[in-house]
Amino acid sequence: MFNNSLFKVKKLVLATTLLAVTGAANAGYTINLDDGDSLTFGGYVKVDARYMSGNIAANNYFIGSATALDSDISNFGISANETRFNTKYVHGDVTGFIEIDFYGEGTSGGGNEIISNSSKPRLRHAFVQYKDILVGQTWTTFQNTSSLAESADFGGPLVASAFIRQGQVRYTNGGLQLSIENPETYGGVHGEDSIPDFIGKYTFKGDWGNVSVSGLARQLQTVDGSESAVGFGVAGRINTFGKDDVRFQVHGGNTGRYVGVAAATDVAMNNEGKMDVEETTSVMVAYRHFWTEKLRSSVFFGNTTTDLTDRDRTHVGVNLFTNVTKQLSFGIEIGQFSADSLLDANKNPISDPDSTYVQFSTKFVL
Structure with a gap:
């Protein structure tokens, strides 16, 4: 038994060594082990050069919370933080x-632009799937990942997209997915959520693309007690002419932190001075066109509005990608x-806050 285990270890070490040697030539690597098992490595290296000008801060990418600046600034930077494995x-x-x-996040263990530009690793996914049951951290079931716009800016119009990774238990049966997921009340009482979020989604698929219909039910915690919240969404990716496609997301109700990456809170103060559930409306649409087999463009638009906090966030963009x-x-x-x-810093309203950016990206898929 010991010799057999040692042989497996040696086999894995050898395969990993071959992976390191040949890694620059192939996209995706699967190592076939004994008894039909397999080990796959993947990811990509992505380097972004970005110039931003305006009075909303975003050195790497925009999110819905939006941080105001006291005045217009210009910033140029080069980073490889989106690189993943x-x-x-x-x-x-x-x-x-x-x-x-x-x-x-955080500064401990990271670097700075003076010396090293080091970046801290961040866990994106960690899950185990057995047949129809998934347990662990991954994209929320409420989200249709195929509907995300292709963009250089990380995630594209996140301001209007369902975009959360969190712990969950998910059941899948064909196009039906049901899950219980990690609860958190954004804008409410942190750490006192005692009931998981309940999410259901059904996805219709065909040669034409896919469309999903999703819903979520939650119990939110505030200083005044608890509030029930219900949200819904329709999202998809529709094939049009040739390889072109339209991607879209429409969400409404009490979606809160599930849509817009902090564009909306789950709860906020109402006109009566009490905590209430936020109503949110979000629309995202993108069209991708292939000029040639290797040259393509996307134009996208995303907007989220809220009732209690009176937020209105918009992100538009157009890009051009080519595969060498x-x-x-x-x-x-x-x-x-x-x-x-x-x-602003003095709590005064900013007139017409906006920022524009130009970003050049290089991506090498491992």
């Missing part, structure tokens, strides 16, 4: 998956982000 192990009906990137090889691509994108109801 993942590994998948398949053992019969069981699959384990882990993925990290380098957008980790199957694994290597270059892209350039021009976009603008605008946000109403922003205050």
